[in-house]
Each structure stands twice: as C-alpha cells, then as structure tokens.
Amino acid sequence: MHPFEEWVKYETRRQFFSRGANAVGWAAFSSLMAKSTTANANSNSNNPGGNSGTHSGKHIGPHFPPKAKQVIYLHMVGGPSQMDLYDYKPKMKDWYDKELPASIRNGQRLTTMTSGQSRFPIAPSMFKFAQHGKSGMWVCELLPHTAKVVDQMCFIRSMHTEAINHEPAITYMQTGNQVTGRPCIGSWVSYGLGSLNENLPTFVVLVAKPTNTEQVQAISARLWSSGYLSGEHAGVSFRTTNDPILFINNPPGVSKDVRRTTLDGLKQLNELTYKRLGDPETHTRIQQYEMAFRMQSSVPDLVDLSKEPESVFKLYGDAAKKPGTFANTALLARKLIEKGTRFVQIYLNNWDTHGNVKGRLPDQCRDIDQATFGLISDLKNKGLLDSTLIIWGGEFGRTIYSQGGLSKTNYGRDHHPRCFTMWMAGGGARPGQIYGETDDFSYNIVKDPVHIHDFHATILQLLGFKHEEFTYRYQGLDQRLTGVEPSKVIKDLIA
Numbered sequence: 001m002h003p004f005e006e007w008v009k010y011e012t013r014r015q016f017f018s019r020g021a022n023a024v025g026w027a028a029f030s031s032l033m034a035k036s037t038t039a040n041a042n043s044n045s046n047n048p049g050g051n052s053g054t055h056s057g058k059h060i061g062p063h064f065p066p067k068a069k070q071v072i073y074l075h076m077v078g079g080p081s082q083m084d085l086y087d088y089k090p091k092m093k094d095w096y097d098k099e100l101p102a103s104i105r106n107g108q109r110l111t112t113m114t115s116g117q118s119r120f121p122i123a124p125s126m127f128k129f130a131q132h133g134k135s136g137m138w139v140c141e142l143l144p145h146t147a148k149v150v151d152q153m154c155f156i157r158s159m160h161t162e163a164i165n166h167e168p169a170i171t172y173m174q175t176g177n178q179v180t181g182r183p184c185i186g187s188w189v190s191y192g193l194g195s196l197n198e199n200l201p202t203f204v205v206l207v208a209k210p211t212n213t214e215q216v217q218a219i220s221a222r223l224w225s226s227g228y229l230s231g232e233h234a235g236v237s238f239r240t241t242n243d244p245i246l247f248i249n250n251p252p253g254v255s256k257d258v259r260r261t262t263l264d265g266l267k268q269l270n271e272l273t274y275k276r277l278g279d280p281e282t283h284t285r286i287q288q289y290e291m292a293f294r295m296q297s298s299v300p301d302l303v304d305l306s307k308e309p310e311s312v313f314k315l316y317g318d319a320a321k322k323p324g325t326f327a328n329t330a331l332l333a334r335k336l337i338e339k340g341t342r343f344v345q346i347y348l349n350n351w352d353t354h355g356n357v358k359g360r361l362p363d364q365c366r367d368i369d370q371a372t373f374g375l376i377s378d379l380k381n382k383g384l385l386d387s388t389l390i391i392w393g394g395e396f397g398r399t400i401y402s403q404g405g406l407s408k409t410n411y412g413r414d415h416h417p418r419c420f421t422m423w424m425a426g427g428g429a430r431p432g433q434i435y436g437e438t439d440d441f442s443y444n445i446v447k448d449p450v451h452i453h454d455f456h457a458t459i460l461q462l463l464g465f466k467h468e469e470f471t472y473r474y475q476g477l478d479q480r481l482t483g484v485e486p487s488k489v490i491k492d493l494i495a
Contacts, residue, residue: 059190059191059192059193059194059195060192061192061194062193062464062465063464063465063466063469063470064466065464066193066462066463066464067427067428067462067463067464067494067495068387068388068389068426068428068462068463069193069342069387069427070196070337070341070342070344070387070388070389070427071186071189071342071343071344071390071391071459072333072337072344072346072375072388072389072390072391073185073186073343073344073345073346073390074330074346074348074368074372074390074391074392074393075170075173075174075345075346075348075393075394075395076348076351076364076368076393076394077166077170077216077348077349077351077352077394077395078166078215078216078217078349078350078351078352078353078394079166079169079352079394079395079396079397079398079415079416079420080351080364080393080394080397080398080421081125081351081353081361081397081398081413082157082397082398082419082420082421082438082442083125083398083400083442084125084126084127084140084357084361084398084413085139085140085142085143085365086140086155086157086421086423087138087157087419087438087442088125088129088138089124089125089440089441089442091440092122092124092125092400092440092441093124095122095441096122096123096124096408097121097122097406098121098122099119099120099122100120100122100400100401100441100443104439104441104443104444105120105443106444108418109164110414111164111165111414111415113354113403113414113415114399114401114403114414117403120399120401120402121401121402121406122400122401122402122441123401123402123411123413125140126357126358126408126409126411127140127141127142127361128140128141132147132148132150133147133150133151133432134151134432135150135432135433135434136434137150137153137155137434140365142361142362142365142366142369143365143368144369145369145370145372145373145374146369146372148373149372149373149376149425150432151431151432152376152385152425152426152431152432153376153423153424153425153431153432154423154424154425154429154430154431154432154433154435154493155422155423155433155434155435156421156422156424156435156436156450156455156490156493157419157421157434157436157437157438158419158435158436158437158438158445158447158448158449158450159393159397159419159420159421159422159436159450159451159452159455160418160419160420160445160449160450160451160452161173161395161417161451161452162178162417163178163395163396163417164396164415164417165415166217166352166395166415167218167220169395169415169417170217170223170395171223172395172452173393173394173395173452174223174224175223175227176453176456176480176481176482176483177483181222181225181227182228182479183225183226183227183228183229183233183481184223184224184225184226184227184235185343185456185459185481186203186205186224186235186343186345187203187224187225187226187227187229187234187235188233188460188470188481189203189342189343189463190202190203190226190229190232190233190342190343191226191229191230191233191472192463192465192470193342193463193464195340195342196340196341196342197339197340197341200302200336200339200340200341201236201341202233202341202342202343203224203233203234203235203236203341203342203343203345204235204236204336204341204343204344204345205224205235205236205237205238205344205345205346205347206237206238206329206332206333206344206345206346206347207219207237207346207347208324208325208326208328208329208347208348208349208367209324209325209349210326210348210349210350210363210364210367211325211363211366212359212360212363212364213350214356214360215350215352215353215354216349216350216352217349219347219349221237223347224237224345228472228474228479229472235345238303238332302332302335302336303332305320305321305332308331312331312378315370315373315374315377315378316330316370316371316374316375316378317370317371317374319367319370319371320371320374325371326346326367326368326371327371327374329346330346330371330374330375331371331374331375331378333346333375334375334378334379334382334384337379337384337388338382338384348364348367348368350363350364351364351394353398353412353413354403354404354412354413354414355403355404355411355412356410356412357411357412357413358409359410372392375390376390376425376426379426384426385425385426385427386426386427386428387426387427388426388427389424389425389426389427389428389429389462389463390424390425390426390427391424391459392422392423392424392425393420393421393423394420394422396415396416396417396420397415397417397418397419397420397421397442398413398415398416398420399413399414399415399416399443400413400416400441400442400443401413401414416443418443418444419438419442419443419444419445422455424493427462428462428494428495429462429493430492430493430494430495431495433492433493435448435450435490435493436448436449436450448490450490453482453483453485453487454487454488454489454490455490456481456482456487457482457487457488457489457490458489458490458493458494460481460482461489461494462494467480467481467482467487468480
C-alpha cells in the first residue's frame with residue numbers, strides 16, 4: 001500500500017477534526033480518495049479477504065466450511081531425496097555409473113556444485129523398497145514405521161519448482177514467492193481463520209535438532225514472518241530446550257500482580273500512542289503483551305510431557321522424551337493442536353545430502369520415522385486427524401546422478417527442482433492416494449505435475465478458501481499466496 005493510503009486508512013475521526021485549519025483541504029482531498037476506496041470496496045464486495053485487510057485480532061473467515069481446521073507442517077530443510085525414500089526406480093540398477101542421457105537432462109540448469117563435473121553418473125538407490133498398504137505405496141526400508149500408515153497418507157510424486165538453491169526455494173515453498181518479505185502460509189492461515197485459544201499463539205514454530213548435523217542449512221525467522229500482514233499473524237517461535245519462549249517469565253522479584261500493573265500501564269500508554277498516530281502495529285504490540293501474560297500460565301503446562309502416558313511414548317519412540325528432537329517436537333505439535341493452536345510449523349535440518357548419503361540418510365529417517373507414525377496415530381486416536389492437515393516435504397528434490405564420488409554403497413546428490421515427493425495426511429486429504437508420476441530416472445514428470453502454487457491452492461481449499469479470492473490489498477494490488485499466474489486446486493488430492 002502507498003504510504004499516503006496507509007496513513008489515510010488509519011486516520012481516526014478525532015485526528016481528522018483535530019487538524020482544524022486544514023479540515024477543508026483534507027475534506028476535498030479525502031473526497032478524491034473516497035472514489036478509489038469505494039471502487040476497491042465494490043470490486044471486492046463478494047470477497048471476504050479482498051478489502052484492505054484486518055488488524056486488531058480480527059480474521060476474515062473461510063469462504064465455505066473447511067475440511068481442515070488446523071495444520072501441522074513438517075518441513076524437511078535441505079530437500080529430501082525422493083528416489084531414496086518414496087519414488088522407487090528399480091530400472092536404475094541397470095544404469096549404475098552410466099551417464100545421464102542428454103535427452104533426460106534436456107539442458108536443465110545445474111547448480112555450481114555439479115555444473116563443473118565432467119560427467120553425471122547414475123546413482124541407483126542403495127536402499128531396498130517394498131510395497132505397503134492397500135495403496136501399494138513403495139516405501140524405503142529406512143521408514144518401517146511410516147510404512148504402516150501409508151493408507152492414511154496422500155502422496156504427491158510430481159511436485160516441481162523453479163527454484164534451484166535453498167534460500168529462494170524454501171522461501172517459495174513457505175510464502176509462494178522466491179523473494180523474501182511475503183507472508184508465509186502459517187500467517188495466511190492465521191489471517192484467514194484466526195485463533196482457537198486466546199491463551200496460545202495462533203501460529204507456532206518449532207525447530208527440531210537432527211541427530212546428524214553434518215551439513216545443516218540456515219533457518220531464518222523470515223520464513224515465519226507475517227510480511228505485509230499485521231504483525232499479530234507472524235509465527236511465535238518456541239524453543240525446544242530450556243524456557244520455550246524467551247523473556248516470557250517474570251524477572252526475579254517481580255510478582256504476577258506487579259507484572260499485571262505494569263502491563264496495564266503500558267497498555268494505556270500504547271492506546272494514547274494509537275489515538276495520536278493511528279498506527280495499527282500499536283494494537284499488535286498491546287496484544288503481544290497481553291498474550292505473553294496469558295502464556296505465562298498456559299505454556300509451562302503445555303510443554304510439560306511428564307503427564308503423558310507411557311503408551312504415547314511407545315507411539316512416538318523414546319526420543320520424544322528428549323527436548324529438541326523431532327519426536328519431541330511432533331508430540332508437542334499434537335499438544336498444541338489439542339489445545340487449539342491453529343498452525344504448527346516444524347523444521348528439521350540436514351537433508352541437503354550432497355555427499356555421504358549412506359552416513360546421513362539413515363539418521364534423518366530414524367529421526368522422523370516413528371515420530372511420524374506416532375503423530376498420525378496419536379491424532380487419529382484422539383479424533384483430531386480428520387480436522388488436522390499434516391504436510392510433509394522439502395523445498396526441492398535430489399538428482400539421480402551422483403555429486404562427487406560414486407560407489408554402490410555411497411554417493412551424493414545435488415539439488416533437483418524438476419520433481420520431488422511430498423505427502424499430506426488427515427484434514428480432508430485423500431487417504432491412500434498416489435498422485436503423479438516421474439520418468440525412470442526420477443528426473444522429469446510424465447504425469448500430473450503439481451506446481452507449488454497448485455499445492456498451495458489445494459491446501460487453501462482444504463482450509464475453506466477459494467485461493468483466487470483469498471487476498472490482502474497491499475501496494476495497490478490484491479496480494480495472494482498463490483500469486484498472479486494461473487494455478488489450480490488438485491481435486492484428486494481431496495477426499
């Protein structure tokens with residue numbers, strides 16, 4: 001939004017008339033601005049999200065009854081290798097160490113990490129695969145627990161993106177744009193659906209620590225930014241060790257009553273500031289102070305896992321008892337969902353396997369395998385799976401050819417944006433679905449491609465939104481998660 005439009009939008013009646021001498025001039029100018037404002041309002045009259053946006057704790061509400069009311073997004077930072085996990089390519093065994101055909105590569109852009117290689121030798125997966133469930137989904141031997149619940153999952157083998165490097169790729173996956181500064185999907189959901197529990201954040205972020213830390217990627221707080229949406233829609237990062245939220249506890253010697261009195265005073269000062277300046281972020285600041293006060297009593301109980309029955313830890317595995325592990329964050333995500341948090345984002349690092357797949361992928365799979373099984377099973381047992389959408393995936397896939405040295409027992413893989421695998425479970429996603437196909441090299445899509453924007457449109461559909469109409473006016477444009485290029489809901493992914 002233009003700075004002047006932003007200023008006029010939050011100009012209060014008291015401020016307008018307090019300007020006295022300029023009132024006539026302002027009245028004339030405001031009448032001109034009203035034409036634009038009226039036109040915008042009329043053009044979006046049938047669009048709950050199409051006007052200027054909301055603030056002060058409001059949300060716009062869905063366009064139709066949602067199948068999913070809450071979301072757990074499991075992002076595997078670095079790009080998991082699809083042909084080593086879910087996209088089984090048995091014919092590649094006959095191609096070991098042979099050159100990737102030029103007709104398959106078809107001039108694809110390469111990263112600087114392999115563009116200088118003299119050859120691109122095929123590296124078949126060293127791991128065994130087997131079919132599971134009624135769907136017959138092929139799953140790697142490293143994921144025996146996940147294999148038990150494939151009929152609860154909806155697999156997409158034909159995801160693709162234009163981004164080939166991590167920062168733009170993960171930004172694209174999380175915000176719908178390779179350029180930073182846009183709201184992430186969690187913020188869009190917060191803006192659209194609002195809170196289910198006033199004592200907890202609407203949108204929570206957890207960063208799990210992988211067992212293997214051989215090659216981790218930077219995880220920036222920009223990924224859970226609210227961008228041009230109101231600051232209240234940004235993700236709240238919970239630490240997985242020590243105090244879950246910094247500075248939430250009272251300093252030594254400060255009682256709850258003193259804290260309450262202090263916050264009341266700050267609220268009065270902030271309200272005076274708002275009346276004087278009309279700044280919407282002042283309201284956000286007031287709400288953040290109040291939320292922090294309420295979380296002092298709600299968060300400690302939330303992160304206390306000592307009351308969980310042993311049967312729950314048998315689902316998630318013993319690693320769930322160790323703060324910071326993926327299993328621990330998965331269990332905490334279930335508790336957050338149970339308590340009414342709308343959107344939980346979990347990041348797990350170290351999937352960037354440029355080398356030593358043998359030494360790293362088993363650790364990564366061990367981190368997520370039983371915890372994933374436990375999360376799906378736990379939500380189902382509690383009657384929450386039908387209304388909770390679980391999303392799993394990275395920012396791109398990996399190459400079938402080896403980066404660096406190649407042997408039958410070890411290899412590396414570079415970034416590959418042309419095709420990769422993601423899955424969903426619960427929340428209205430079609431269980432037992434296997435959508436899309438890639439070629440024998442897991443290099444190109446041969447059936448039913450799904451672009452990132454299509455994926456986002458489908459998620460929004462599950463949450464009750466028409467993606468074309470779920471917008472926020474900013475800088476003179478009706479901004480949306482799915483961007484301006486054509487995108488579509490993949491109906492075969494919806495139950």
